[in-house]
Amino acid sequence: MRLLVSLLATSAAAAAEADVAVPRPHGWIGTTDDWARGLGIAFVVLAAVLLILAWGRLRETGLNARLKELLILPLVVLPAAIVFFGYSHGIENSKSVEACGSCHVMKPYLADLRNAESESLAATHYKNRYIQEHHCYTCHTDYGMFGTVHAKWEGLGHVRRHLTGSYTLPIKIAKPYPNQRCLGCHGESQKFLKSEGHPQEDMPKLLSGENSCIDCHGPAHTPAPAAQTASR
């Protein structure tokens, strides 16, 4: 138990260290993702050990009813658990800034995001922690039931294009950035509603997207131009 907690704490600290200087508090028991990871590893190891033991037994005695019953665990129950925890851990981690920045083409954007001197919209949100975590994902995912599904589907397309090199530099956002993503957080804040820059008569245009938030509050990102085009 102590070993498991130690393993979870180490992985949590490593994950936090990669993103921020001061790790966010996880509590002694770790996060849901730490547990998904730890249990996933434990189930993979258990399945492998049971399969190897079962193989030795099968070679000695052949297949019998008892062995068949035992094989349900490594061939049915544990794989189902591995798939469950794999998705839980994989999807959660695919939201991280590190996951977005793992492709070379995104590195200049990541550098800008983490640059405390940068005045870009993304860097301002990041350094002030207007968004607590999953910084890229939060701003580049639509709200609603299918927002995550759509973002993941697009993410698969990004991996495919990165693997096949079927993209052009400098990269651009695929579609105009929708105001709804900004308004998801800011829309109900008094700072937004009472700002002189957002007069009531302009609200319909902001809500419809006719006036883009980025037009006044941009640029969203300011990647270094040389790094941006030389990153392939």
Add this chain to the structure above:
Amino acid sequence: MKTHAHVPLLLRGAMASTLLGALLSLVLFVHAGPYTLVAFMFLAQPLLLLGMLLFAVQVFKDLRREKLL
């Protein structure tokens, strides 16, 4: 000379497929990233499902042979 008992081909396939799928999943658990997630979704998961399917076919065949179905 030691002789080994016969292990049905379907069961061997199920075990190999599951073992390979589980080890590929381990890569995702050790290092989660876009590539390992894609490998998990399109390689590990189908292998784990294939293992389950082959095992189910083996069980079904055994039940038919023993006239329990």
